[in-house]
Amino acid sequence: MPHHALKLAPQDCGDCPIRHRAVCSRCDGPELARLEEMKYYRSFEAGQTIVWSGDRMDFVASVVSGIASLTQTMEDGRRQIVGLLLPSDFVGRPGRVATPFDVTATTDLVMCCFRRKPFEEMMAATPHVAQRLLEMTLDELDAAREWMLLLGRKTAREKIASLLTILARRDTGLKAKAAKGAISFDLPLTREEMADYLGLTLETVSRQMNALKRDGVVELGEKRRIVVPNFDRLAEETGDDADGGFLS
Amino acid sequence: MPHHALKLAPQDCGDCPIRHRAVCSRCDGPELARLEEMKYYRSFEAGQTIVWSGDRMDFVASVVSGIASLTQTMEDGRRQIVGLLLPSDFVGRPGRVATPFDVTATTDLVMCCFRRKPFEEMMAATPHVAQRLLEMTLDELDAAREWMLLLGRKTAREKIASLLTILARRDTGLKAKAAKGAISFDLPLTREEMADYLGLTLETVSRQMNALKRDGVVELGEKRRIVVPNFDRLAEETGDDADGGFLS
DNA sequence: CCATTGCCTTGATCAGGATCAAATGAAAGG
DNA sequence: CCTTTCATTTGATCCTGATCAAGGCAATGG
Incomplete structure (x- = not known):
């Protein structure tokens, strides 16, 4: 039961970090090749909003360069950034259509994207991937909870x-x-x-x-x-x- | 590609909520039957610590009754509860051995547990489960981020x-x-x-x-x-x- | 019955960070 | 060069929530 938890530095990832972070680089099945084919890149300028809270997000993605942030805003304007996405970080919610937070480009940004549907199909066909994503999500959850200590007590x-x-x-x-x-x-x-x-x-x-x-x-x-x-x-x-x- | 996202109220779950929340109740494979056999219950009194931060946690579990909390403490004593576990909530980190937070029983508590090893084996053999757990973890992540807004701005x-x-x-x-x-x-x-x-x-x-x-x-x-x-x-x-x- | 203990309330004061306001500096564009 | 814009710094003051300190109230146990 290998965990493939290797976490390469961005510069080692070639042009698409997702293959290394989200999908184990050591397990090249046909599904992954297919995934490789259907990846596409999107660029955003600093300040641009990628998805609005509540909108459907039809892709999952990996940050290639630049910084994106997940933001929550109260109607009176109070804002809280609830997640910073640095290069090699994963964005997206397999199995979920709507995004609960705004996703915005904090700096100029390049992301490597996959349409959600085929990505989910690939996930279903490749058990490793769901496990790897689960581990990544658990790590994000840990980070979020660490941040809760910071926000509440520091x-x-x-x-x-x-x-x-x-x-x-x-x-x-x-x-x-x-x-x-x-x-x-x-x-x-x-x-x-x-x-x-x-x-x-x-x-x-x-x-x-x-x-x-x-x-x-x-x-x-x-x-x-x-x-x-x-x-x-x-x-x-x-x-x-x-x-x-x-x-x- | 059914998502099995049904989220039954605790009282509907019989004696073991995990079968409904973490493992789809509609997919009763032999693995789940095996899992059902190896479940066991543990009780804790209010105030008791279940796992200390940094310790290994050799089981995953589901809260049957009572409330548990995930706590982080700074060395000078400042404390932050980073998660409340109510009945039917899942505790545990498949694929991770150490716990990053203290888990304590806030009230008298009963949990339905599974040893981590066999649970992970079952996960590997039953792709649904990893997907279901991923979705639950994504929900927890959303909740944690919502809490970040509360802690930072409210x-x-x-x-x-x-x-x-x-x-x-x-x-x-x-x-x-x-x-x-x-x-x-x-x-x-x-x-x-x-x-x-x-x-x-x-x-x-x-x-x-x-x-x-x-x-x-x-x-x-x-x-x-x-x-x-x-x-x-x-x-x-x-x-x-x-x-x-x-x-x- | 009284003493203890745990939990909650209330008061007085303090301080960390918010708010309001202005000035500075650097980059961009005409 | 001058103007505009945006990010940052700095100052003065205010206010929310923290801190320190008692006191109340139930439940528990001798």
Whole structure:
């Protein structure tokens, strides 16, 4: 009962990450070949909405490049980002037609898509795939629950530090134990988007970012460049216990 | 490609809800019969911890009666309940050995369990099951994300109203459009547990509960009895849009 | 019966983050 | 170059919910 849980870095995935993340790369049945044939790409500009909450979404997809976000809005305008989709992340709800959240392109975005119908047929014909998707969904659920702790109990400073930690890790190639040296990456979110993700206001985000800068935890370069001189120092600010790693 | 998404009320499930929620009741293969044979029950007293975060959990289970909760704790004691498990809910992570959260019995609790190994074997042999579990997990993910909006953006009063709405609906038999008349149910949580679920303090919960009472939205009876004279009135307090229903 | 314990309420005060408002800076376009 | 726009910073003030501290009330047990 192999689990095929290998999680390749995006650059290893060729032009279609879904084959590696959602569908095991080691099990090339005819169905997968068929799937390969029917994939297609869609590009979106920053700010564009991909699906509105409540609409039907007739495809599943995998983020190739850029960032998408799942957003929920209350009628008085309060917004909460409930999921960030980074390259290699999967979007879609096999077995579900309507989307409960807005899906929007936060940056310019390319996705690799499959129409839902044939994808579901393939799923039914290829048991591995449903299992793999189940595991991915369980991981997302874990991440969502971790975020609930952040939203419910962490201070503004801890929230910011947690977000930066996550982005730094993703950007630095998923290595938990990153290089001892300085890490740097480009922040892909505006202050407002960070605020909507963290349950804060943009002013508070700005202030806390500068507080972390004053305290030497991060350096804020030109053009949203973030430099983290000491990753462990940043990690301490998150309020999480030392390891913080995910388990299998 | 039937989806078997039927979601029976607990009382319809006989003695083992898992057959209906996790495993389609309409597809009785030999594997399911085998599963039926190997089910066993476990009881826990209120307050008892079922699994600690990080421990391996060697079974999957379904809540038969009582309430369990998934909890995350920071080392300084801040706690967040990240999931409430009501009767007929599924607990467990097929394909995952370690639990990332504490699972505790909030009230006296009975669960219907299956050892993980044979359950996973059955899953592999019965494709329906993986698909059904995937759908359940997607639903949980939706619920978690809805909760993220609550934690990040709602006021204390809206949080309380949202929780009461959910509990009332569950307790009144999952009917979205409940009877026009008064609804009443027993609150299964202490003020502290409500606080930990909502990201508040118990004092704030107490104050807002009494505020809702003063405003005639709910009545607080003896022994945690809640009476909701007008459900729509309560629903208005949640901040959600009118329908608020889940979609398929 | 009284003491204890657990749960809930209520009050007083505090503080973290929200809100309102303005200024700065950088990029884009005419 | 000047204007516009958008993102960000910074300041002043306010307010919601946290914190600290008692007190009430039932249930339980000696």
